Amino acid sequence: MNQSTPPFPAWGIPDPVRGVTGTEPLLAVDDLHVEFATRQGTVKAVNGVSYSLNPGETLAVLGESGSGKSVTAQAIMGILDAPQARIPRGRIRFRGTDLLRLKEDARAQVRGRRIAMVFQDALSALNPVFTVGSQIAEMFRVHQGMSRRDAEARAVELMDRVRIPGARQRLHDYPHQFSGGMRQRIMIAMAIALDPEVLIADEPTTALDVTVQAQIMELLAEVQRDSGMGMILITHDLGVVADVADKIVVMYGGRIVENALVHDVYRTPAHPYTKGLLESIPRVDRKGRELYAISGTPPNLLDMPPGCAFAPRCPYRQDNCTTEAPPLYRIGSTRGSACHYWREVLDGSHG
């Protein structure tokens, strides 16, 4: 299977199972930069992000608010706020085609049909004045020109597929008549309606309570297994990631600070930020002890420090960290860490 060690490509981490030699990944973000023009100056939200996704694979993009994880997703979808947002550099290749070079109408063909998105808060992401049935059916009517009746029949099928009890009876209910978990199921139904090849889930469980979170993650994993689509799961919750993701990208200050297979990250984080995130998860066996928190605050995107963005908060900081921005060091066939002292971080986590 894994005949030769693939070269470490510029656009991200190679997939150890399928390999990438000779085959184009499903979706590859390559050196993406996104800026927002604001009155205070240019906000550099994404600074050279690269990752790739293969069919049937789940990539978790992890990071706190303002790390650029959602902006990257919006750039892939092409739904960045038009006048303020700019993409000065980078490519987003979808099955070999650079989406950023496509004309708007060609791009619209991809949106919803081939790359779809699930949003964080399904209550606000569903139109309040239309029934959920008509909103799901709209996907078929607009994109496939189906008749109203056929589209509704398909909507019922989809609602069954995302396990909404009594789908047929609830077809004509409005979004506010559903619970949070059910609304997120409807959102997922709309996103998978046209069998997209890539599904981007932007914090799909953040607005839900814990038991429902697990159900939604399970549903997403199941839908993905059935359809073989690639999934980008954007989250700030490490707990959500472990079970479903294949590989993980950790973002900080608009850059990727670590990428790895998901189990490697949990076992031995190779970046101080990842390590800090893992240590700040509350654990029963440490009950009574003070909860660990990464000290300091995220960097100001208007005024990024010259060296490593994490340096001001980093326990491993040395003098060169504040002057030299670390590249994404390759630390294994499937891993990268943007830390000058990744060896120390790896060793430290052993002990």
Place this chain on the structure above:
Amino acid sequence: MSDTAAPRARHAKHARSSGPPSKPPAGPSRGGRAARGAKPAGLWGDAWQDLRRRPLFIASAVLIGVILLMAVAPGLFTSVDPYDAATCRLGDARQAPSALHWFGTDNQGCDTYARTVYGASNSLLVGLCTTVVTVVAGGLLGLVAGFRGGWPDALLSRVTEVFFAIPSVLGALLILAVFRTGTVWTVTFALAVLAWPMTFRIMRAAVITAKSQDYVVAARALGASNRRIMFRHILPNSIASVIVVATINLGVFIAAEAGLSFLGVGIQSPEISWGLMIADARPRFLEAASPLLFPAAFLSVTVLAFIMLGDAVRDALDPKLR
């Protein structure tokens, strides 16, 4: 399966009326709740189902119906034709209400009831036409400006600011002075020209609010076109405030027509309108109140009816209030 009770109750009804639930419901209107549960109707259909059961709507619809009938066929309400000068006798001026003259007579000795009935047509025409023009023009331009932003928005907004700077009475005087004659249509034109910026502003603000909502972003991410986003996602979510303002404005327009008639540039005698009647009766109000009070009462009731209608429609368009 621990779902709420309401859908299950609806399910029972549905199953009884259209056989096995696996078959798509096909029957036409079954009335009331069952119809809503079983038959897809869309936004406006659902709103209508809801409206039919609102007392506020029924009351306002009946009132508006009567007034519209009065405007279209005044002959049904009175056998006296106030446009025929022979029906007025100066000797009978300013009589109190009686069996012969239900609302009394005015300064010219004309029957106030007949004039009030016949006045409905001109007053309503001005009110309705001005409202329709302002809602369509102001609403569409507001939708475009709010949705597109950029230079169309800047241009339209500056234009409306110019209009806001014109005092409306002076503006209307100016426009009507150009036309020389005051008719229903020139008054409508003058009022509409001065009033559309208000509707524009309200629509634009509502559209800008709706535009940044998550469901609009989500719709775009799921592949909806600009036109679809504009008319299916933004318009239904921003029309409510325009409808409410439009119904209030309808009354304001009827009253404004009265004001212009009073200033002598609005609809002119021998035409009849409520505004004109109020203006005519005003100088002798203390001697004879009825020629002023009755058209004023009709005006108030009409305005109230439209405001009630607007409220009911707005509520019906919001699924959360159903």
